[in-house]
Amino acid sequence: MKKKIYTYSEAINEAFKYILKKYPESFVIGQGLWSPWYVGNTMKDLPEKFGKKRLIESPVSEAGITGIAVGASLNKMKPIVIHPRMDFMLLAADAIVNQSSKWKFMLGGANSSTVTIRSIINRGAEQGAQHSQSLYSMFANIPGIIIVIPSTPQDAFELLIKSVLTKSTVIYVDDRWLYSEKSEINFNFLKKKENLLNIKPKIFKKGNDITLISLGYGMKILQNIDEKLKKENISSEIIDLRIINPFNAKVCINSAQKTKRVCVLDYGWGNCGISSEVISRISENNNKSSKKIKFLKITLPDFPAPTNKLNERDYYISPSKILNKIKKTFFK
Numbered sequence: 001m002k003k004k005i006y007t008y009s010e011a012i013n014e015a016f017k018y019i020l021k022k023y024p025e026s027f028v029i030g031q032g033l034w035s036p037w038y039v040g041n042t043m044k045d046l047p048e049k050f051g052k053k054r055l056i057e058s059p060v061s062e063a064g065i066t067g068i069a070v071g072a073s074l075n076k077m078k079p080i081v082i083h084p085r086m087d088f089m090l091l092a093a094d095a096i097v098n099q100s101s102k103w104k105f106m107l108g109g110a111n112s113s114t115v116t117i118r119s120i121i122n123r124g125a126e127q128g129a130q131h132s133q134s135l136y137s138m139f140a141n142i143p144g145i146i147i148v149i150p151s152t153p154q155d156a157f158e159l160l161i162k163s164v165l166t167k168s169t170v171i172y173v174d175d176r177w178l179y180s181e182k183s184e185i186n187f188n189f190l191k192k193k194e195n196l197l198n199i200k201p202k203i204f205k206k207g208n209d210i211t212l213i214s215l216g217y218g219m220k221i222l223q224n225i226d227e228k229l230k231k232e233n234i235s236s237e238i239i240d241l242r243i244i245n246p247f248n249a250k251v252c253i254n255s256a257q258k259t260k261r262v263c264v265l266d267y268g269w270g271n272c273g274i275s276s277e278v279i280s281r282i283s284e285n286n287n288k289s290s291k292k293i294k295f296l297k298i299t300l301p302d303f304p305a306p307t308n309k310l311n312e313r314d315y316y317i318s319p320s321k322i323l324n325k326i327k328k329t330f331f332k
Contacts, residue, residue: 003186009179011153012042015160016080018190020050023078026164029056029065030082030118039084039120040179066092066117070100073115078164086119086173087133100169101144116163121175121216123267124312129304134216134268136173140245141272146196147245149173151219153183155242159199166196177217199243201251207237210261210330213252213278215241218265224319225326234331244274249281256282256293261330263296265322270299296329298322 006014019026032038034047034057047055058065062083069079083089089096096117104112123132140147146168150156156174163170204219205226212222219240226236237255241247256262262282266275275297286293298317306315 003184005182006153006157006185007179008150008153008156008174008181009040009042011157011185012160012174013044013046014185015157016043016046017049018161019078019080019164020046020054023164025076026078026080027054027056027072028080028082029058029069030084031058031060032084033057033082039082040176042174042179062088062091063095066095066115067099069115069117070095070103070113073100073113074103074111078114078116080116080118080164082118082120084120084122085131086121086135087130089117089119090135092117096139096145096169096171097142101142104168105144112167113169114167115169116160117169117171118160119171119173121173121177123177123305124316126307126309126312127305128307132305134266134300136171136244137266137268137273137277139171140247140274140277142245144169145245146170146243147173148196148199148243149175149216150242151175151178151214151216151240153181154185155240157185158189159196159242161190162196162199168196170196173216175216178220181220196243197246200248201239201241201243203251203255204238204240205236207235207259209235209259210263210326211237211239211252211255211259212263212265213239213241214265215244215274216267218267221319221322222265225323228319228323229326232331241274241278244277247274247277247281249278249285252278253282253285257286260293262293263298263326263329265298267300267316269302270297271302273299275299294330296325298325 069081072079100113148159163172264275
């Protein structure tokens with residue numbers, strides 16, 4: 001199959017087209033699915049193409065629609081629930097945490113909830129404390145939930161399809177700050193039957209002097225940082241986490257033992273977050289014969305998101321400030 005350039009949001013739309021066409025037992029339910037703007041252009045033309053019985057515009061009832069999807073998945077359907085803001089997915093926490101994630105284990109594997117929950121992060125624009133939260137680390141604490149966070153159009157396309165085909169509860173987290181990012185998509189993976197659980201963090205770019213680790217929107221920032229470090233003859237290795245539950249740390253550990261310098265960037269909070277888990281795994285598995293590895297963790301301030309542009313400039317740490325922290329910590 002030929003490669004083609006897609007934006008991140010177009011890649012999600014293409015994934016939905018593939019799923020809905022190939023799997024008649026699939027359907028999508030959520031708020032704003034018929035709107036031309038509510039979830040970006042990620043659902044563009046889908047209601048017209050596949051019908052409004054399979055693209056179900058729901059009332060504002062996060063718990064209700066998630067419960068419906070869990071039940072449908074137990075009856076061999078492939079539902080995809082869309083929560084346009086991750087913040088309000090918390091209203092469906094019982095259906096996700098106490099129901100969907102547990103059925104496989106409570107039923108001895110005889111049946112399982114294979115619901116895919118698409119949860120969208122939408123920061124900035126003075127939206128404030130209740131509309132800007134990156135809560136993936138919270139749900140990564142729950143056994144039985146797979147959590148994927150694509151940072152590229154390729155992964156946005158590929159991981160959504162694999163999420164729907166995986167026989168587990170999957171939370172697929174996409175980020176509106178990435179919707180305009182462009183890259184090629186290779187469709188060859190469709191010929192393979194690769195399980196989502198085989199997906200691991202990947203080396204986005206190889207380097208020798210420092211390991212830069214992030215996920216989602218943070219990957220865009222790391223590419224900016226890498227260009228600036230390159231001008232100072234500093235070679236960075238960039239790792240995209242992609243999947244944080246289950247989390248395979250081997251790629252991160254190997255890179256850290258090579259570079260001896262690790263910076264983890266997360267646009268979520270630091271306390272009990274994925275950034276701390278990455279550093280913990282590397283520390284626990286550090287080869288005693290190697291030199292001591294130095295770490296830097298960069299996360300959001302331990303404070304709810306502000307509701308004005310001036311404070312947002314400080315809250316969402318800029319690439320220049322991140323670069324200064326990296327240089328001060330590792331390259332004095």
